[in-house]
Amino acid sequence: MALKYTNKINKVRTFALGLVFVGILVMYIGIFFKSSQVIMTISMLIGFLCIIASTLVYFWIGMLSTRTVQVVCPNCGGATKMLGRVDACMHCSEPLTMDKSLEGKEFSEHYNNKKNINKKRS
Structure with a gap:
């Protein structure tokens, strides 16, 4: 069985895409806690930070791919x-x-x- 190798740029882009989905999922879970504003707010902030982190990772790999x-x-x-x-x-x-x-x-x-x-x- 041959090993499947992956490109380093694609690995980082996949990680950034995963961060977007995790952020949206965490925000969506926060909707179920409407009765507790603290939990809902924390959930929304964590989801937002995941999406911001994804943006930073996409920017970083974009800058890195210009040197390839x-x-x-x-x-x-x-x-x-x-x-x-x-x-x-x-x-x-x-x-x-x-x-x-x-x-x-x-x-x-x-x-x-x-x-x-x-x-x-x-």
Whole structure:
């Protein structure tokens, strides 16, 4: 069974989308506590803060994606953005690297962590 890798940008965007849904759900739950204004207000504020956090995460990943390198996937031919030394194709999840020393090695997201670079090379 082949492992399914995901693109780092898509992971962060999925997390931000999840924050939006959690925020709306928490706000919706607050409606059931109309009789207690304190619980309803806290629920609405927590939901609002989740949505604001989502906005900040979307802004951060948008700014981060402007520094990416756009490459063409050799497997599917689709244009994808690479963030870091190794990443996965946004379309087909093919492991990608631009580092010649990592070609032919088993794909690991630990190659992006500077602490683990020397450990994986040996």
